[in-house]
Amino acid sequence: MNQQDVADCFDYRDGYLYWKGVSHPNKQHMMDKPAGSIHQTGYRHITWRGKVQKAHRLIFMLHYGYLPPEVDHINGDRADNRIENLRPATRSENQCNRNALASNTSGYPGVSWHKASKAWVVRVMKNGKTVVQQYCKDLELAGLVATEARSLYHGAYAKS
Secondary structure, three states: OOHHHHHHHEEEEOOEEEEOOOOOHHHHHHOOOEOOEEOOOOOEEEEEOOEEEEHHHHHHHHHHOOOOOEEEEOOOOOOOOOHHHEEEEOHHHHHHOOOOOOOOOOOOOOEEEEOOOOEEEEEEEEOOEEEEEEEEOOHHHHHHHHHHHHHHHHHHHOOO
């Protein structure tokens, strides 16, 4: 897959890819329609040339002519594929910008209750290693520590 392949088959408009060319007469009804559908993971998937592709990766390829290891959604919304919301990322950078897990009880990414010490623990990772681990009795303080540490170690990819 290259930039020209994507450009030959799709038009980009406002975060969506629209079918430009179809290879089979039975597919004419797809012309100028948004390609793909939202998958249960929240990403828009497009079946193209016999493979399932994520729309944000095709959009990135169409605009920049290459595919980075991962494409990050800056605002965290997997369905928002506007080009200004997409940026290249490594796996580690992409993980820095992920939303809080559903099991998070503190309300702050990187902050969890440590039962044994009866305190909130802040853990911030960088490149697979813990760079900050701090215990706080106060939840709001733990949240501030986590926010500052993420900003320091994750830079532009820090989830706010």
